[in-house]
Amino acid sequence: MAKAPTVYDVAERAGVSIASVSRVLRSPDSVKEQTRERVLEAVRHLGYVPSANARGLAARRTNVIGLFFPGHDDVAGSEGQLVAASGGVTTVRDDPTTEPETNNFYFDEVLRGAEIEAWRRGFALMVAAGRGASREAIVNDIAGRVDGLAVLARTVPDELLTHVARRIPVVVLAATRGTDAFDHVSVNNAPGMRAMTEHVLKAGARSLLYIAGPEDSPDDAERLQGFRAALDGNAEVAVELVRGDFSRGRGREIALGIDPLPDAIVCSNDQTALGVLDAMGRRSISVPDDVMVTGFDGIAAGRHSSPRLTTVHQPMVELGRAAIQALTARLDDPSMDARSLVLPVQVVLRESCP
Amino acid sequence: MAKAPTVYDVAERAGVSIASVSRVLRSPDSVKEQTRERVLEAVRHLGYVPSANARGLAARRTNVIGLFFPGHDDVAGSEGQLVAASGGVTTVRDDPTTEPETNNFYFDEVLRGAEIEAWRRGFALMVAAGRGASREAIVNDIAGRVDGLAVLARTVPDELLTHVARRIPVVVLAATRGTDAFDHVSVNNAPGMRAMTEHVLKAGARSLLYIAGPEDSPDDAERLQGFRAALDGNAEVAVELVRGDFSRGRGREIALGIDPLPDAIVCSNDQTALGVLDAMGRRSISVPDDVMVTGFDGIAAGRHSSPRLTTVHQPMVELGRAAIQALTARLDDPSMDARSLVLPVQVVLRESCP
DNA sequence: CATCTCACTGTATGCGCTTACAGTTTGTGA
DNA sequence: TCACAAACTGTAAGCGCATACAGTGAGATG
Incomplete structure (x- = not known):
């Protein structure tokens, strides 16, 4: 890392001007073959890697898209320097009742979709997770680095979003808000839950318990709405509603009681x-014979539970891809009207409610 | 997005020079309070977000760290524009025998660790996944954008790595190569597998089948070595070895036969x-009564399988964090000797081999 | 009241690249 | 052989910011 070579170094060694170097890298066909060879030789010899900063500055675009989502809350441990550790092996017996960390597979998949789509379209992807107070600084920072920003709904205050939207296009994921000027990408929550509920009714259920999520979740609100729509006109069905918090632990707790x-x-x-399945297992209650259970999201764990979970699958990878597509579409045509894209969902029947 | 405001616009509106604007943003204390207020007002009013490109160019560092890992292979479908789709709901019955996609939870977790650590240290994180032929272009591209690059072992040819390493520090994950000049971060593969195998022997096993991974995986080689070390001097134990490919489908296939x-x-x-557990289930063979089964990695799915999987847990989140730490350490002191950090692993006993 | 400090603020330069434009070479037809 | 177009290459002007250095003014000092 003595000193990174620049276009000037390459140009000098190849005996050409810096413009030719730039052309060889950006539009090789516009340069005579012989010149191109000389430049490429110099590039290899010097270990030249162009500075994206300089290029971005000159070209007025970075070719990077940003993705912001709610953070893994600050991890307390592991503050220490892991300097020169030397391995080690310990052994533990893992009790089935220990709570697994709440892995946000959801975001992992969205991220994966975004990653695929971004690179396919020639954009690099920058990811950031919001953590409490630092959120504003992070969003501002990343906004200065990218050509477009995708954020998960509810993770960024509107005021901040509006601020950065003056510089770059913004698309909001997992929300269908109509009151703002941003593009939106979401999934078909209400119809999905409605279809799921109708299946449950068709399977013969005449008394239902609905475990909702936190009140401030727009996704949850839409799902609840879909649930109610399915029941409309089914006066003979008994319905009860409790509020959970989207967590496995809370679901278990509720179901135990x-x-x-x-x-x-x-x-x-x-x-x-x-x-809920955990709880039923512990109470030796048979699912689906004694009680049917359904979920929503389609996370991988539901495929391996016992019994396997009937659920509504959200196309999370597609969500990430769609976000990138929406962003690039707007970059291509900034004057376009704001769009709201709703992705289809799929009811997946497994043993917990066949 | 009419035209993003610049320092000049802010300076003009606040009635100061661009140097003062820059100071307010970088070292607020060096500016008189009254001036600072005026500048911040202008920033808010204009919706000013500083350009990271310009800053990076002037400051000669980007404050971004790159992470490169083997790609989700090119996803064929979903080429179409998802323009103005309008939801929809379909229903499918999910057959337990359908192959779940091979989710790389491994990288998700490494990524999460890297994300946490990078932002904590004031770096943004750029992610890229390598896909076949485009790999070289992607690595070069990202190398021009970042101050340091973490790559997963075996994903980038040495020559390319050496090339970009002339510009920025590089750390290699999940490999303990001694022949190069890069920093390395890996996990304690051999001792971990050795401990796991010793546990199996202690549990009474006298005949073992070892299902290895692909030949070109350094991780796999180290694990096999650990396995053999555990057997050293146990001549009475019968051992057989087959090669799998790290996939669930192949494990099932082998175990069925x-x-x-x-x-x-x-x-x-x-x-x-x-x-293997899938296969045993289908063959109605009891695990662990008829045969014990162990894994390696500690993915979340192993906690929910039936029976739950005994395995060696790798600290994947820590791996990501350690990579960032190694990178920032080298940025602080480029002359430092190359380091190789080995993270500890943990044998986790569950029902598949108690 | 002149001089000196100190705390700020402004001026000017350059970071490494892209690209409009001008200049040069090469090839072509008359 | 000469004029002219086509193909290529060089020149020069920024892109938006950080920062060294040079002011500027107010208060402190003698």
């Missing part, structure tokens, strides 16, 4: 439903 | 072991 049992427990997300 | 059954099947990763 349910008495009497309804015919079916409809959960507004998979984690909650998995918690 | 095993006859006679050994006392234990030791797998070099969790996916393979989960496939």
Whole structure:
């Protein structure tokens, strides 16, 4: 890392001007073959890698897209320097009742979709997770680095979003807000839950328990709405509603205390439903014979639970891709009207509610 | 997005020079309070977000760290524009035998660790996944954008790595190569597998089947070495070795054909072991009563399998963090000797081999 | 009241690249 | 052989910011 070579170094060694160097790298066909060879030789010899900063500055675009989502809350441990550790092996016995960390597979998949789509379209992807107070600084920082920004709904205050939107296009994920000027990409929450609920009814359930998520979740609100729509006109069905918090632990806790049992427990997300399955297992209650259970999200764990979880699958990878597509579409045509894209969902029937 | 405001616009509106604007943003204390207020007002009013490109160019550093890992192979479908889709709901019945996509939870977790650590240290994180031929272009591109680059072992040819390493520091993850000049961060593969195998032996196994991974995986080689070390001097133990490919499907396939059954099947990763569990379930063979099964990695799915999987847990989040730490350490002191950091692993005993 | 400090603020330069434009070479037809 | 177009290459002007250095003015000092 003595000193990174620049276009000037390459130009000098190749005996050409810096413009030719730039052309060889950006539009090789516009340069005579012989010149091109000389330049490429110099590039290899010097270990030249062009500075994206300089290029971005000159070209007025960075070719980077940013993705911002709610943070893994600050991890307390592991503050120490891991300098020169030397391995080690310990052994533990893992009790089945220990709570697994709440892995946000959701964002992992969205991220994966965004990553694929961004590079395919020639953009690099920058990721940032918001953590409490630093959120504003992070969003501002990343906004200065990218050509477009995708944010998950509810993670960034509107005021801040409006501020950065004056510089770059912004697309909001997982929300169908109509009151703002941003592009939106979301999934078909209400119809999905409606279809799920209708399946449950068709399977014969006449008493339902709905475990909702936190009140401030727009996704949850839409799902609840879909649930209610399915029940519209089914006066003979008994319905009860409790609020969970989208977590497995809370789902388990709620399900441990349910008495009497309804015919079916409809959960507004998979984690909650998995918690319910845990509880039923512990109470030796058979699913689906004694009670049916459904979830929403389609996380991988639901495929391996016992019994396997019937759920509404969200196309999370597609969500990430769609966000990038929306962003590049707007970059291509900034004057376009704001769009709201709703992705289809899929009811996946497995053993917990066949 | 009419035209993003610049320092000049802010300076003009605040009635100061651009130097003062810059100072307010970089070292607020060096500016008189009254001036600072005026500048901040102008920033808010104009919706000013500083250009990271310009800053990076002037400051000669980008404050971004790059992470490169083997790609999700090119996803064929979903080429179409998702323009103005309008939701929809379909229903499918999910057959338990359908192959779940091979989710690389491994990288997700490494990424998460890197993300946390990078932002904590004031760096943004740029991610890139390598896809076949475009790999070289991507690595070069990202190398021009960042102050340091973390790559997963075996994903980038040495020559390319050496090339970019002339510009920025590089750290290699999940490999303990001694022949190059890069910093390395890896996990304690061999001792971990050795401990796992010793546990299997202590549990009474006298005939073992080892299902290895692909030949070109350095991780796999180290694990196999650990396995052999555990057997050293146990001449009475019968051992057989087959090669898998780290996939669940292949593990299942192998396990369906095993006859006679050994006392234990030791797998070099969790996916393979989960496939083995699938097969045993289908063959109505009891795990661990008829055969014990162990994995390696500690992916979340192993906690929810049936029976739950005994495995060696790698600290994947820590791996990501350690990579960032190694990189920032080298940025602070480029002359430092190359380091090789080995993270500890943990044998996690669950029902598949108690 | 002149001089000196100190705390700020402004001026000017350059970071490494892209690109409009001008200049040069090469090839072509008359 | 000469004029002219086509193909290529060089020149020069920024892109938006950080920062060394040079002011500027107010208060402190003698």
